[in-house]
Amino acid sequence: MKELTKAEEEVMQYVWKLKKAKVADIIEHMSSPKPAYNTVSTIIRILEQKGFVGYQKQGRGHVYFPKVAQAQYKDESMKKLINNYFEGSFSSMVSFFMKKNDLRLSDLEQIMKDLNKNKD
The missing domain is CATH 1.10.10.10 (Winged helix-like DNA-binding domain superfamily/Winged helix DNA-binding domain)
Incomplete structure (x- = not known):
């Protein structure tokens, strides 16, 4: 793309x-x-x-x-961001955003709950 x-x-x-x-x-x-x-x-x-x-x-x-779905573009953009800036590591990206944006552990727990809901 x-x-x-x-x-x-x-x-x-x-x-x-x-x-x-x-x-x-x-x-x-x-x-x-x-x-x-x-x-x-x-x-x-x-x-x-x-x-x-x-x-x-x-x-x-x-x-x-x-002709290109917004979700498809988001997916490709995120993959590129993770690969180019975080050496392909999703956990490195999350760690970076937690440090830079002062995320609390409770925020991360809520994100994990949301992700698990979407798996079902």
Whole structure:
């Protein structure tokens, strides 16, 4: 899976949220200051080239939709983060975040309970 720039990922977040959207719809949901139409249109075309979005013609325009699920992108991003920064060790990543974010043991226990619920 190709990597997204910060701007591409921001636009992609709106595509995932809206499920189907024209460029104008995406811009409408963005916070101020809103980017120019041409900027978002260019980013959408790049996302299309990278295989993240598809489109359907609608009148003179296009309606865009995600071709890559948000969960799939999250999974790939997390794998890359763990491999690149924590030598593939999930426990090293958790340890890092516990130290940096002052997580309590009770927080970790709650995370483990949540994980165990999702296994069933």
